[in-house]
Amino acid sequence: MIAQRVNLGNDSYEIIIDAMATFGRRIADACQPKGQIAVVADAAAYGFHGEAMAGALRAAGLSHALLALPPGEHNKTIDGLGTVYRFFAEAGLRRDGLVIAFGGGVIGDLAGFAAATWMRGVPYVQVPTTLLAQVDAGVGGKTAVNLPEGKNLVGAFYQPKLVLIDTTALDTLAPRDFRCGMAEVIKYGAIFSRKLFESLAVPPGRDRWPGIVAECCRYKADVVGRDEKESGERKLLNFGHTLGHAIEKLGGYERHTHGEAVSAGMVIAAQIGEKLGLTRAGCAVALRHTLSANGLPCDSPYKPSDLLACAEMDKKSGVGGIAFVLLRDIGTAFTHVLDMPALRELL
Numbered sequence: 001m002i003a004q005r006v007n008l009g010n011d012s013y014e015i016i017i018d019a020m021a022t023f024g025r026r027i028a029d030a031c032q033p034k035g036q037i038a039v040v041a042d043a044a045a046y047g048f049h050g051e052a053m054a055g056a057l058r059a060a061g062l063s064h065a066l067l068a069l070p071p072g073e074h075n076k077t078i079d080g081l082g083t084v085y086r087f088f089a090e091a092g093l094r095r096d097g098l099v100i101a102f103g104g105g106v107i108g109d110l111a112g113f114a115a116a117t118w119m120r121g122v123p124y125v126q127v128p129t130t131l132l133a134q135v136d137a138g139v140g141g142k143t144a145v146n147l148p149e150g151k152n153l154v155g156a157f158y159q160p161k162l163v164l165i166d167t168t169a170l171d172t173l174a175p176r177d178f179r180c181g182m183a184e185v186i187k188y189g190a191i192f193s194r195k196l197f198e199s200l201a202v203p204p205g206r207d208r209w210p211g212i213v214a215e216c217c218r219y220k221a222d223v224v225g226r227d228e229k230e231s232g233e234r235k236l237l238n239f240g241h242t243l244g245h246a247i248e249k250l251g252g253y254e255r256h257t258h259g260e261a262v263s264a265g266m267v268i269a270a271q272i273g274e275k276l277g278l279t280r281a282g283c284a285v286a287l288r289h290t291l292s293a294n295g296l297p298c299d300s301p302y303k304p305s306d307l308l309a310c311a312e313m314d315k316k317s318g319v320g321g322i323a324f325v326l327l328r329d330i331g332t333a334f335t336h337v338l339d340m341p342a343l344r345e346l347l
């Protein structure tokens, strides 16, 4: 068992890496739910691991209602949110109950935002089952749904009561989804740790997964503890995401996974930093090498003008320009405001 605390005063919580069989007891101890438990699950993840999760809840004396949604980003919409609210209503979920988000980033964001807004907020627990959600989306309380105008435009910072991770769930992940999570793992190395980054030049074997997930959760917990609402340091976690979100949007949220889009976004951001003389020469090549060794794409298939138009809609764009995350070197990152004409020139 590995435990990591996210220190946020009254909203503090634990991230626990352990076997799923322990999760019912951990939820009972940490949350002590008195009312209905509503599990919002990714149907594919639930197909593989739902019996283990349901068994763990039963063993702890916790009964639950289940909504299993087919996998995909298309759930993370206003319509998808309506489906979750109607499930909560039918299940009789009240403020003394509990929501459990069981699946990847889509389920965590959707169920988390539904929990944040149902009856003005009910407690929830994240049980991330994908690598991306275990190292990033499941930790830190970002919840949201997409609009046709852009990703994550409607959302809230709403912290879970507990994050429970069983890294053996990664065994059943499709290789493309695993690679998607590796993009975020490589991102942590690029912005916080050269040692982690260098260790990823060869794709990590199964024996390294718990340690890697724990290390990424430690970086994330520390950053979120210092800057919950992303007014400063937390922005660094968006390395590669400004152009990554643009790539995802241009692909209709179907052609590229989030990780694939962020992967190309990180290489472009490193190239921009090098052109500006702010990033040590060679970082873009190092990123390209490590990302491609992990089966990730390094280039955008879209015209710079289309990327720019999407980037302007991004939440990180403001009056003065876009707060772009750049590397100083592998292992160190900073934010740098770029105005649109400068970005157009650089792209």
Ligand code: GLY
Pocket (backbone or CB within 6 Å): 136, 137, 139, 140, 142, 234, 237, 238
């Ligand atoms: N995914 C970036 C963050 O949680 O801040």
